[in-house]
Structure formats: C-alpha cells, structure tokens
Amino acid sequence: MSVTYIDAIREAQEKLLRDDPRVFLYGQDIAGFGGAFKATKGLADQFPNRVFDAPISEDAMIGMAVGAAIEGMRPIVEMQFADFSSVAFNQIINQAATHFYRTGIPIPITVRLPSGGTPGSGPFHSQSMEGIYAQYPGLVVLTPATVSDAYHMLLDGVALDDPVIYCEHKFLYRWLKAKSINGDHLPIGQARITRPGKHASVVTYSAMVHEAVRAAERLAQDGWEIEVVDLRSVKPLDLDTILASVARTGRLLAVGEAFPWGGVTAEVIARVTEEGFHLLDAPPQRLNARDTPVPYHPKLWAAHRPTPESICEALRKLLSF
Amino acid sequence: MSVTYIDAIREAQEKLLRDDPRVFLYGQDIAGFGGAFKATKGLADQFPNRVFDAPISEDAMIGMAVGAAIEGMRPIVEMQFADFSSVAFNQIINQAATHFYRTGIPIPITVRLPSGGTPGSGPFHSQSMEGIYAQYPGLVVLTPATVSDAYHMLLDGVALDDPVIYCEHKFLYRWLKAKSINGDHLPIGQARITRPGKHASVVTYSAMVHEAVRAAERLAQDGWEIEVVDLRSVKPLDLDTILASVARTGRLLAVGEAFPWGGVTAEVIARVTEEGFHLLDAPPQRLNARDTPVPYHPKLWAAHRPTPESICEALRKLLSF
C-alpha cells in the first residue's frame, strides 16, 4: 500500500480533528464535496459541525479564522488555490501576522495554499507565494516536499501558536507516493539533507526538491556528487544546515519555482554570503521561474519553471568555476 | 525659493494633467480636499473632471484604472497609504501586472504609494511594499529619493506603457527640499551614484539614501570614503551601476527600510554575488528593518529601521574584514 502527498494532508486533518477539539476546517467546497482536490474527503461526515463550506469570500474567511483563533480555536482554512489568497492578503499580512506582536494574543491559524504549477493551469492557478508571505514578520511559512513532511508539518503547523502559511504543492498531490506516512520527523524550522554530496549544494524546497534530485542523479553519472538540501520551512530558514552543506561542498545553487525577483532563493544567497562567504569556492547561483506570469500551455510552462535539465545546466556552470 | 519632495509630486501631476489628456487622477479625498498629504492640492480646481474622489474601495479603484487604461487612458491612482494597497493587491498583481503578457494590451497605470515610516504612524501607516510588488513580473517599481527624481520619475513612470508602482516616501514629503525641481534626469532603470567613494558601496534607495549619506559623512571623518548608490528603481534593477561601484570598492552593504526577509537587499546581494563574486573583498552585508511590524512609539520606531548609527556600525564591520 502507498500513501500520496494529498492523502497525507487529508490524514493530518483527520488526526487533528480527532485529537484536538479546537480544530475546525473552513474553505470553499470542503464539506460534502471534500474540496477541489479532495484534501478533506469524508471529513465532514466523520466530524459533523467541524468542517464548513465557506462563501467565496477569502478575505472574510481569514478574518473569521482570526476571530475564532482569538477565542481559542485552531482553524485550518483551505484556499481553493494559493493564487486566490491574493484577495485575503490584507487579513493574512495585516490582521493575522501582526496580532501577536501588537496584542500578545497569538493567532494559531493555518492557511492551506495549494501552490505551484501544473501543466495547463495558467497564470492564476499555478502561483508559488511562499516568498511573498515570508517577507512578513509574524508568519511561519512551510513548504513540505515529501509525503511524511506533508503529514507531520501540517500537524506541527497547527500546533504552533503562530499563523502558518502551509504551501502544499499541487504537482505532488497524486504524483508523489510513499510507503508510509510516518517518515523521518524533523521539527519545523529544520532543513533536511535529502541527498548527501560533496561537490555542490542545491538548496531548494517543495516540488523542486524532486527536480533537483533528478538533476543530481544525472550528474552522478558523470561522477559529480550533488548535495540536495530541502528547506522544508522557508520562514524560519535553517541557515545552520545550509551553511554546513556549503561548508562541505563550497558551491551553492538555490532553486525555486517562484518568480525570479527576490523570494526564497535571494534570501538564501544573501544569508549564506553574509555569514558563510569564506565557505564559497564559486559564485553562488540561482535558478527560478522566468519573469513572466506562469504560462498556460504545457510547452511554455515546462520552459518557465526550473527542470532537471536547467538545474543540470546551472550546476555544470557552477562546477566549472 | 525651495521645492519639497511632495511639491515635486504635485507639480508632476499638474504637468501630466496639462500635457496629456489621457491622464486622470483617482483616489480617496484627492479632489476638493487635495489628498491626505496634499499631493493633489488645487488640481481638481485647475482640471475639472480630471481629478476624482474615490470610494473606500481600493480593489475596485485599481480594477477601474485597469479598465480605463485598456481604453487608452493613463490613470494615476493614489492610495491614501501604501499599506492600504494590501486590499488592492489582487487587482495590482493579477490584473494589471499580467495583462500585457496575456493579451498584448499594455496597462499604463501608475499607483502612488505613500510609503515608509514616520514616527508615531504605527504598523498600518508605515509599510514599505516595494519588495513585495517587485516580485511580480509585469510591474515597474520606482523608489525616488530626491526632489528631482520624485518629479521626473513620476513623469517618466506615467509615460511608460507598463503598470508602475511609485513608492513615494512620506518622511521625505516635507523634510526633503531642493533648490530646483529640475535636477539631473536619468532614465528609469538607471541607478545613481549619490556620493562617490572607494572603500565600500552602500546600495540603497528612497529615504535610506539620506541616512546612508549621513553615515558616509560620519565615516569620512575617519578617512573612509563610502560610495552611496541610489537604486532609484528597484525593478528593473540597475545591476551594471551596482557592479561598477562594487568593482571600485570591493565591499557591499545593501540597506533597506523594509522587513528583513527577502526584499530589495536580498535581491541586490544575490545578483551581485552571482555576477560579481570576484569583485568582492569581503562578505556582502545587509541592513534592513527588524522582523516585527513597524512599531508605533517613536522610540521603538527609531530602533526598528536602519539609522545613520546602525549603518555606520554595519559599515565598520564591513570595512574590518
């Protein structure tokens, strides 16, 4: 038997509803219908009056979750797609994110963002917003790349007292399978060495971890040992693990699926060069999506995001310094 | 006679209304009242039916401006404070920013964001959002630091065919004065060497240019010659000028007033280390605001943002490598 990434998300929510009476789910079409991606399938039946269909009012959905959190609940809000959180932006960054600092009352809400590109989804159903939310003080931003992380990080995220932006990658939903949901369980804020190596470090997260591993496998055929670091959470960022990896390899490539200006890859490189400049044997490199909206046609989409090929190319350049 | 930064913004709008029939102004309290900061004072009288009071509907204000731009107009939309653009976020990043790529029809709107901190303004009237908007393909993000730039960059920004996020710094409004509005006029996308130097480069923008110059003046007393680079536009970013400066000095400090995760300073450092690693004689450093909402009390506020003191301290550290 195998579990998929989306199974893990569903299982985590089931466990949370079972174990913690403060948890409830709120989102469009998540009750009877089980959600656009079926991440809440069956939960409304199992937990009557704990799973609610929301109106198409993302801003109010978050505002309402904040209010419920003030009164002691732990809401999990599903955005139908990460892209639609743009209309909830204000409540997320100004209400939820500032509340603890301003008042001392924590806001333990979890916002599930079905993120990232899939072929044929286009500019408004493909966005990766982790680098936007991570800019804001007061938010924790999680980007699980494995089935077990999808499970444990949702459990851990809901247990945190802070508002959590949980970026789940749609491409991984059904494509990514594991034998068990119970893999290696690291605390939030700690990165993982997904694949050890010694010639260069690829620091990445979410779906790009798998593309990076593929690239590493290809380069292994030429004798290169590429280390792949999975950030797991982009805020907080585990600089220690990144620096330790760069110390081993001397070379850094940061890979992300988001737009190329700023974002996670820039933050990784700025932090590493500030604190670990002497560890670097070559200029640190970045690989992101292109600087256009995510295109609709699969042929364009495939050329818009980093791929094993483009990661290999970037690594070869990095290794040639 | 002297002109202030806000005078320049007003003058630019007057000139635009006079010279270009496609320009109109839309914003809360900008007609008879002349705007919360008086940036449109008198313009409604001078240009009847070209300056309109908007309802408290930032999302619709931008949507409406996009529609007007499709039909050939060049709207300038004033947000009462940059912070309120969070409720117009969707129309800015998804409607305006993607339109040209998707349809080939440009959206020449200019969104004026009264940005940055002032004492006693607090978490929701102090934000610097340039690093958020710059992440999005399809937007041009301007951050004028001088009276003349405030003037010319608003004129030039409105002349661009792309949506422009014009970040005007509230602290500079009345504090910053110049003899003439007509200073050195550089094209958009080009940075300026505000103060030449040879020992280290401070790359910054907006109000922080002035704090950096103050820091440079202090260090000059100890014989250090600090170069200050004013980015002027954060997207596009003028990497050539930055690299040329770093080539001269070998040392880089990026300073910004925004939150410390990601943003302009991370992008500057990531770009410089990627393309100009060999130019660096020391680890590039960053100085941003602290990772909390902008605090209300002036004593906390002054310690939240970079100051001449903290810039000096960061520079001394940089110079000591």
Next chain:
Amino acid sequence: MLRARILENKLSSLYKAGKIVGGVYLGRGQEAVSASLGTSLIQGTDFFAPLIRDQAGRTAFGEPLIDCTRTYLGSVLGPMRGRDGNIHRGRPSMGMPAMISHLGAQVPVVAGMLFAKRLQGTLAGRVGATCIGDGATSTGAFHEGINLAAIEKLPLVVVVANNQFAYSTPNSRQFACVDLIEKARGYGIGGFSVDGTDLLASASVISEAVRRAREGGGPQMVVARLLRLSGHGEHDDGSYVTTDIRSGHYGRDCIEVAMRQLVENGFASVDEIIKWQEQIVEEVQRAVAQAQQEPVPDPYHEDWTALATRFPLSQPITPSNAQ
C-alpha cells in the same frame, strides 16, 4: 446559443478524448441568458466581459469560433498565444476583456472602460456588461465594483446567473437574502429578475436592462434563475445536485425551451433548426480541424518578458501620444 451548445458538446468530447489543453468549463443550461446578453450588445460600441459560462454570449457578441478552438486546442495563433487559456481568453481591444480567474474582478474593469469613454466624451449610447455567478456575489470585488459603478452612474449591466451552486456550494451557504435581486436596491441601481431557462423572457428582460443602462439609467443588475446542466467543469460529475433540483423547473434545458419557442412563435421551423444545426456542426468541425493543425507555442520563440517596455532605456522616454 445553439452554436455555443454544439461547440461546447464538441469541446466536452475532445476533453474526454484527452485532446484539450487545460480544463473545460461549460455553460450548458445557461445559454439563453448568456446569448440574450450577447445579442443585446453591439460589438465595436459596447464592452462585454464574459465569464466561464459565456460561450453563448461570446458567440453572440461576435467572437469568431476559431478563437475558441485555437485556445482549447493549444494553437499559438489563438488570442492568448498559449500564455493564457480557454475561458480566460479575450480581445480587450475589441471590447472584450480577458478575465482573470479571481471572481468578481472584472466588474470594476468594465466600469473603468466605461469611465474612460466618459472622459473621452464618447460614452453616449454605449454600455458595458459582464456576467457573474451566484457565488461571485460574495466577493469583495463584486461589491466594490458595483458600488463604484453606481456612484459614477455608469452604464454597466451585471447579469447574475444564479445557477444555485458555486461549484458544489448551494445558495444557502452563499447568501442569506431571499433573492439576490434584493441587493440591487442596496446599491441604488436598477434590478430585474428572470427565469433564465426561458429564452424569450431572458431576451426581453436583459435587453430592457441594457436599454435602460444605454439611456443613462445607470447600472442595472439582472438576476437570472437557472441550473447548470453540467458539472462545474468537465472533471466534475455534479453529483451534489439532487435529483429533486435536477427534475425541478430550472432543470429544464433552455435550448429545448428555446427551440420550442422559436417554432411556436413562427420564428423558425423545425426543418430550419435542423439545417442550422447541421451547418453549425460543420463549422465547428472546421474550426476544430484548423486549430488542430496549427503550431503550438514554442518556448524558443517566446520573448519571455511581461513588460511592454524594453529595458534598459538609454534616455528618459516621452509619452508616445501625449499632445
């Protein structure tokens, strides 16, 4: 509307055969309303912001079939050139904006197009229209957009197709008023209700709303009651729609109703309708065949820039058509 139905049936079977790029969202059951709006508008004068269930309105407004098939079949010659898809397609320069997915967001855009015409002195006789679902009335964008249009007294027509569900979510989880039309008064705009499964009724009510807007009556809202006769998209079987609802009055097929109305009122004979059908089937086949043999987008020929301006600029630019 017949054209739309036949075209969409074709798209549905192409989808099932795995030939479509992206998703397929149909307007089945909503053609009478959508077509009524499309035919009330004048291409070249009016603006029309179609939404996901407006194939019939698009066709009636004058969108060529080939724009549709090119987009669904991934031809690079389509209006969106592979950059955006299917239901998002538009031709803003021809008065038909290209929607973004975020519901409600097109309302202020159409308002802005009209506002521009007022400033340019060419608003008279023009209207702008958009359709929207029951679910989208819950968005802040809808509220702000209509309110703004009402303040500016713009000739905006918003047709709310209340198909009783937003994806799987029933009206009872979407709003609490008795009928959505009660919102019109709260905005200070005109309001009309109509049975959206009835073509003649829809055509007369919607054209009346369009007329009022055109004549300076300010924004108008039409709420049409009907039922989506397909899933939310073709990936969805719509099993949450109970048999009760399906077999109720609004479960009837507006196309069948329309045919009957056409025949009964002597607008067309059954033979004529069958002939139209055959013609349309052929046109659709042709448009599909043509799009299928056209090139798909090529990443190497993409310019990969989202900006109209080509940076770096060597000197400050001056506006191109300032006077």
Next chain:
Amino acid sequence: MLRARILENKLSSLYKAGKIVGGVYLGRGQEAVSASLGTSLIQGTDFFAPLIRDQAGRTAFGEPLIDCTRTYLGSVLGPMRGRDGNIHRGRPSMGMPAMISHLGAQVPVVAGMLFAKRLQGTLAGRVGATCIGDGATSTGAFHEGINLAAIEKLPLVVVVANNQFAYSTPNSRQFACVDLIEKARGYGIGGFSVDGTDLLASASVISEAVRRAREGGGPQMVVARLLRLSGHGEHDDGSYVTTDIRSGHYGRDCIEVAMRQLVENGFASVDEIIKWQEQIVEEVQRAVAQAQQEPVPDPYHEDWTALATRFPLSQPITPSNAQ
C-alpha cells in the same frame, strides 16, 4: 458619553500642546450612538470591536480610562506597549479586539469570535458588535464579513455611523442607494435606522437590535444618521463640511441633546450633571497625570520578535491544550 467627551477634549488639547504620540481622532458628535452600543453590551460575555470614533462605546463597555491615556501618552504600560497606538488599542482577551487600520476588516473578526463560541457551545445569550463608518461600507471586507455572518446567522450587530463624510468625501461619492439601511435586506439581515444625535432614540433602537441578535435573530444592522463635530482627525479642520450641514438638524450636539433629555425625563438634575462633569474632569486629570509619569517603551528591552514561537525548536512540538 460625557466621560468620553471630556476625555477627548483633554486629548485634543494635549494634542495641540504636542503631548500626544501619533494622531488623535475624535468621536465628538457620535457619543450617543457609540455609548448606546457600549451600554447594550455585557463585558465578559459580549464582544465589542470599537473603531476610531468609539471612545464613548469603549468607556461604556468597561475599558478603563487609564488604557486610553497610557496609549495616547506613550506609556509602555498601556495595552499595546507602544507597539501600536491610540485608536488601535484593544484587549482581545477581554472581548475587545484591537482594530487594524484597514476599514471593514474587523467585521469578519467579530463574526469569527462568535463562530468560535458556537463551536464551543457557549454562544447562547452572547452578541458581538462593531461600529463602522459610511465610508467603510464601500469596502469589500465589510461586504464579505456581513455576508458571512448572515450565512452563519451569527449574533453580530453592525452599527453604521453615517456621519455623512468619509474624511472629506461626502456620501454622494460613497454610495448611490437612498439610505444605507437598504443594504440590510440585500444581506438578509435585520435593519434599523435612527437619529444618532438623539440619545434616547439611539439607546432604544440599538438595544433593540442587540436584543434581537442576542435572541437568535441573526445579524442586525443599525444605521445612525449624524455628523462628526470635529475634523477627521485633530490635524483636520473639516472645512469641507458646509455651514448648511453644520447648522442643520444633524449638526446639533448629541451631548447637549442628551443632557436635556436626562433633565427633562427626570433621570438627572442639572446639578447632578455638573457634579458628574467635575468628577470626570478629575478622573481624567488623574489618568493623564499617571500615564505621563510612566516609562515610555525602551528599544533595548523590546524582544523584537513577531512570533509567539521561539525558534529554533529542538524537537517537534505537541499542542499545549489538545485533549
């Protein structure tokens, strides 16, 4: 309300003397409405999300004077510890959320507080209330929040203080309906109108709205017509308010009306009122004096973190009060 007026007069003169940290936004002219709401609520049971002109409601709800003076005068002992200011202050754990500036944003928050109580089985007999201006009715947040509360049939009371202006913008540029109360029907909620300069009328209408919500009648909207008797903030002279409007019915001072009502109805004598006034002046002086001698925030003692969690975590955490 008398307390609020005297307090705010004091704040205004402190502002003019340069003693206040940040801006000063007064509720002058709106005290009757705000106080009526505050007194209809039960602290410890109900929720109240005050907005910028709700000093009277805050006081009536039970906020101690010292919370106010500490915030305005920059004492670190205030509820916001210098991190946020003046009108934003709140004590969420005591049922009074701390507003963010973005208008309309508190509506869904109060709805969520009530929603939590329903899930916890302790909603019965409770209400949540918030005030809002005419201008804020144009926000998407207001629309989405009220609609959500209406769907969930939550005991939410929204009092719209229509003071005819949003900053300088008159109603005519803010909405097009004849009266804002017409929006209530469009949301399917209860609606009440009242003359907000009349304390007795306001108290009776607002307490009735609160009662209906408390008894399960779902959300209630009260629109109070009045005029702000000060500038938008103390930096603003409000010169855009014409003398016509100022000298009209709503230009009358609700405090004077209230005093007259109290005396005429035998609730209090003129002497008693004068005595109250003296008492309050003294209380205010004391609260000001106390706050003025308290320490201001010290950046070196700030922990400078916006997170409740202290990272790094050495091991996965388990929820603290899960059962």
